[in-house]
Every structure is written in structure tokens, then in C-alpha cells.
Amino acid sequence: MSINTLSGQAKTLTVIVVIISSFAIHLMSVSSEAQDEWLTWNAPANRQDCPIEQSAVWAEHEDGAECIRYFFSRDIDEAPLVFVRMYGDRSVAMHQAPEEISNNTEEEQQAIAERRTRELGLPVIILARPGTYGSSGNHGERRQKSEFLALDAALDEIMQKHRIGSLILSGHSGGATAIGALLTLGREDITCAIMTSGAFGLLERAQRLRERKGNPPRPGIDGTGLPTPYDPLEHISGVIDDSERTIIIIGNRNDINTPFDLQEKFKAALSDAGHQVTLIDHPAHGPSSHNLKGRIGYTAIEYCDIGID
Secondary structure (H helix, E strand, O other), rough: HHHHHHHHHHHHHHHHHHHHHHHHHHHHHHHHHHHHHHHOOOOOOOHHOOOOOEEEEEEEEEEEEEEEEEEOOOOOOOOOEEEEEOOOOOOOOOHHHHHHHOOOOOHHHHHHHHHHHHHHHOOOEEEEEOOOOOOOOOHHOOOOEEEEEEEHHHHHHHHHOOOEEEEEEEEEOOHHHHHHHHOOOOOOOOOEEEEEEEHHHHOHHHHHHHHHHOOOOOEEEEEOOEOOOOOHOOOOOHOOOOOOEEEEEOOOOOOOOOOOOHHHHHHHHHHHOOEEEEEEEEEEEEOOOOEEEHHHHHHHHHHHHOOOO
């Protein structure tokens, strides 16, 4: 075999190695980019990493600041009315790897917002509570006042950023508790508040859950294991008088997670303070009767007096 032939083969092998190496580097890059798409959980607040030019706001409040993510339909700019949804607690998900969490990408959450706006005929925002779906904070410290202050500040920033007129707030379970808290923080831009299976009377609820499980009492401690939860039931005086606003509380009498009688107690306290409130006992999925049937957190918009079909 000639020297020229050997030289040619060597060059060919070199080209093949370069191609394979380049392809391997490309795959590593694609894998890294895919990993970056997963939304982070329970991450510390860092303004430099907060994508405020896209789908996040930097929410400063009296207890600190958080990067709060939100996912939205394309028609929210200058909208006179926007539907804002907050999910319930994600205590299981926060211990999972990001890639194992359902719908844990910006694209998937945006797609949910787009679907909901087509169904409702209103622009939709999905607001991620601290520690979940890319929002900074510790979801294990939920129901503390700092969680609700961060959400309150985030809504202020979002409304200013997108020049939004007013809000319909809808939340399930811990998301409903958050909406109750936002009402008590004195927001004046809530046209309608929809709370499904909300947790109120937090310390009493925590004690009942311990008794049902056969655990010892822990007076003054919430179900998170933390003291001093911010209980909307204890802050009714902060709710702004607004005869045009509708408050809707929906649950199931057999709910073993968020007792219906504590929702009734929250309703009674609001009514006694002169606020317009509707309480609905709605069918639920067993055995806990906590998750309500028929996506009522969205369809209950029919009870809001907002003048749309």
C-alpha cells in the first residue's frame, strides 16, 4: 500500500472522528438546553436570573422579594379584565425531579393558559405560587404571610407591566387560601373571587387532620409544621368594601382535607362584614371529596357578574 493511500485513509478517519465528535457535542448541547426548559422549584430569589422580560416579575414586599413566574394568553396587554388562576398545594411535586413534574415547562403552562382563554372568552394568567413552576421561594413555607405578600406584589407588577384593568381570581385548595388572603390584603381591583375547596381556620384544620390520622396535638402549629400561618379568616377587616365585587366559595360537605364547615365559617364572616358572598356545595371526586367535579374553578365564572356570555 502506498504512502499516499495511507495518508488519504488517515485524513478520512480524521474527518469521521471530527464529525462524530461534533455530533456528540451537539447532542450534549441539545440535552442541556432541554434540561434548561424544566421549571425550577424551591429556588432562592435571584433578580439576575429572573426572566422579567418574558414571563416573570420581581415582586418586592415588606418581608423581602421573589421572582414570580406567570404564564399567559397572548391577549392580556391592555385587557380590561383578566382571569387569574392559582393552583393548589404541590407538596408532593416539590420533592420530585423537575422532569418528573407534570406540565413543568413554560411552553406547557402557556398552552394551558391559551386553552383556558379559548374556553372562557377572557385573557388568562396562571400565577405560580412561591416555590412552584419556576417561582422562587420555598413551597414548604406556604400559608405564611410572605407567600401572600409576594403574590400581591406580583399582581401589582403584572397589572402595571401589561396595563390590565381588573381581575377575576380563581384558585383551588391552597390557591383558594391565597385568594382569600389577597382579599384581606385590601386589593381594590378584584371584580370576582372564586375559591374552591379552600383552607380556612388553618390551625383548627391542622388539629382536625392530626386527630383523624391519630397524631398527637400540636397547638399553634399549621399543617406545614410552622407556626403563625396567615389565616384569611382572622383578617376579614382588611377586605375592601366593594358592592360590585362577587365572592364565590365552592366546596363539598364531605371534604376531609379542607373542611366545608370552615369554608362556611369564612363565608359567614365575610357576609357579616357586609360583603357579597355565595357559598356552593358542589359534587366532588372520592374518596377525599376534595377535588371538585367539572372544572368548577373555571366554569364558576358564570356566577361572576361581569357582563359576558
